[in-house]
Amino acid sequence: MKIITIGREFGSGGRELGKRLADALNIPCYDKEILHEVAKIHGVETEYIDQISQAEISIVYPTTIGGTLYSPIYYNKDVIDNLVTEQEVIRKLAEKGDCVFVGRSADVILKDMNPFNIFVYASEESKLNRCLKRTSSNETKKEILKEMKKIDKARANNRHLITDSKWADKSTYHLCINTTNIEIKDIIPSLVNYIESWFNSK
């Protein structure tokens, strides 16, 4: 079974990379599909699930004083419910066969299935340019940068709810790709070969 997961900084082109990779390999790419499925199960709108997963989560880390648990961990019940369902959805999709997952910490959730884990990143300037190209609103650069940081922070926090391994920390991934100043479509054929060699090398 060949499962590929993609973690990515907001604006780095990770989603495009995932879709193009899946197309080249002729396998499905799961991205927003996961949210649709979770929304359907909970009987809510996809937008609500999307909002929840991007919300700022206040995690109060437990500290011990003299061996006694001092602060409890607070969490938003909807966030946790969503995460649990998400994990079930991701696992069911993975069991169908070879595929690409974009985001949702699929690398952690599917660890026992030995996926190939990619992290996509880029310089702030490059990410900003990518966002400016695709945005239809009148957001200023400053607003986009703020949004970018907020979303990446939410991704890191969401990951932290299910694992100790840090979001964006290269040791967690098999390959980290810097997309600054490159056309993603140009690297797809060699990336496909790299991934195939990696799976054959195991």
Add this chain to the structure above:
Amino acid sequence: MKIITIGREFGSGGRELGKRLADALNIPCYDKEILHEVAKIHGVETEYIDQISQAEISIVYPTTIGGTLYSPIYYNKDVIDNLVTEQEVIRKLAEKGDCVFVGRSADVILKDMNPFNIFVYASEESKLNRCLKRTSSNETKKEILKEMKKIDKARANNRHLITDSKWADKSTYHLCINTTNIEIKDIIPSLVNYIESWFNSK
């Protein structure tokens, strides 16, 4: 001009990757050659230069109290002399034509020549196994791990003498490759393609 630089954690197989990559591209790979050249210029043994570049450098960061510089920066004159000569040697080699550099912060030194910068890393267990395979001495695992940490620390410190960009920080590199549990030779053909696409995409 296609220049490829390789930063690497000790034991990750970065040197092997550099040599194999250079062979596949039919271009020279500079590694210990840089040290030989520096040693020749200073009229000392290569081993001395090697020792210097791996020595623990105490960098005392300047701190200010009430706006006054409090602590000076101490450094070892031989270390700095070596670094300066190294930079000259690296630049001369790069100007000869396409090549691969392993280590010595060549990515920083040759920044204006737009090299493709790779960072090679692996899990501690994988690095330890690689070291155990190639070592002829009777070093224990504990000793190798200590040596591994010492050398990586020296690499980080040496880099810090010439740039603010952090050693091993993925944002500095174009591609970060995790060599845990893979045979390096297996990924070379696709890596060659990836690098060629990257240079064509610029």
